Amino acid sequence: MPSTVQGLLVLIVGALPGFVFVLARRRRFPAMPESLLREATQVVAASLLACLASGAVLSVAGWVGVPAPHVRAWILEPRLYLADNLGLLAVWTTTGLLLAVVGAAAAGRYLPSPRGRIRPSSAWWDSFQREPDTCGAAATFVRCHLNNGSYVAGTLESFTSQEIPGHPRELVLEAPLTFRPSWDEKEVPMEGNRIIVDAERIMFTQVGYMIEDPRRAHRSRRTEPDAAC
Incomplete structure (x- = not known):
C-alpha cells in the first residue's frame, strides 16, 4: 500500500x-x-x-x-x-x-461476452436482455411458475439484472396479465397494469420472444406469442 x-x-x-x-x-x-x-x-x-x-x-x-x-x-x-x-x-x-x-x-x-455453455453472466440477463436484443424481439413474454403451484404471465417490463446479497431479485410484468391458480387449470385475466414477482417464489420460468408488442393492442386476454427467433 x-x-x-x-x-x-x-x-x-x-x-x-x-x-x-x-x-x-x-x-x-x-x-x-x-x-x-x-x-x-x-x-x-x-x-x-x-x-x-x-x-x-x-x-x-x-x-x-x-x-x-x-x-x-x-x-x-x-x-x-x-x-x-x-x-x-x-x-x-x-x-x-x-x-x-x-x-x-x-x-x-x-468486447463480446464469453460464449459457451458455462457463462459468468446472469441467466436472467441472458434470457431477458441479451437474447431479445440479438434476435430483435419487440417484447418478451414471461410465464412464472410459482412455488404454490400457480403461475402468472405477462410482458416483461424490467428485472433485477444481478443478485445482491440481502435483497431478493424481482421482475415486473406488464399487462395484459394472466393468472392460473394452483387449484384450477383455467387461465384467467388479471386486473391492473403491472405485477411484481419475487424471485424467491418462482420455481421456473417460460420465456418467449414476440415479433409484435401485445401492450400496444391493449388486449384483455393473452394468446401464446409468436416466436421472433
Missing part, C-alpha cells in the same frame, strides 16, 4: 482505466459478485493494457512529429526535466490518461 498522499494519488489514477473497464463490463454483462482478489486482478490487468495501448498511441504521435517529452532526459534528470517541461508533461499525461480511460470504457462496452 502507498505510504504517502502522492503514492495514493498515483495508485488511484493508475487504476482508473481498470475501474472504468470493469464498470462498463458489469453494466453490459451483469454477473454474480466475484471475490475481491479476482476483481482487483481484473482492474490491474485492464489498467496495464489500457495504459500500454495509450502509450503506444502517444509514441506514434511523437514519431510523426507531435511535440513530445524526451523520455531519456526525463528518466536521467526527473526533477530538472519536470521543472523545465511541466506544461508539456501535464498535457501528455492528461492525454494519455484520457486515451486509456476512453479505450477501457470502449473495450468493456463493445
Whole structure:
C-alpha cells in the first residue's frame, strides 16, 4: 500500500482505466459478485493494457512529429526535466490518461461476452436482455411458475439484472396479465397494469420472444406469442 498522499494519488489514477473497464463490463454483462482478489486482478490487468495501448498511441504521435517529452532526459534528470517541461508533461499525461480511460470504457462496452455453455453472466440477463436484443424481439413474454403451484404471465417490463446479497431479485410484468391458480387449470385475466414477482417464489420460468408488442393492442386476454427467433 502507498505510504504517502502522492503514492495514493498515483495508485488511484493508475487504476482508473481498470475501474472504468470493469464498470462498463458489469453494466453490459451483469454477473454474480466475484471475490475481491479476482476483481482487483481484473482492474490491474485492464489498467496495464489500457495504459500500454495509450502509450503506444502517444509514441506514434511523437514519431510523426507531435511535440513530445524526451523520455531519456526525463528518466536521467526527473526533477530538472519536470521543472523545465511541466506544461508539456501535464498535457501528455492528461492525454494519455484520457486515451486509456476512453479505450477501457470502449473495450468493456463493445468486447463480446464469453460464449459457451458455462457463462459468468446472469441467466436472467441472458434470457431477458441479451437474447431479445440479438434476435430483435419487440417484447418478451414471461410465464412464472410459482412455488404454490400457480403461475402468472405477462410482458416483461424490467428485472433485477444481478443478485445482491440481502435483497431478493424481482421482475415486473406488464399487462395484459394472466393468472392460473394452483387449484384450477383455467387461465384467467388479471386486473391492473403491472405485477411484481419475487424471485424467491418462482420455481421456473417460460420465456418467449414476440415479433409484435401485445401492450400496444391493449388486449384483455393473452394468446401464446409468436416466436421472433
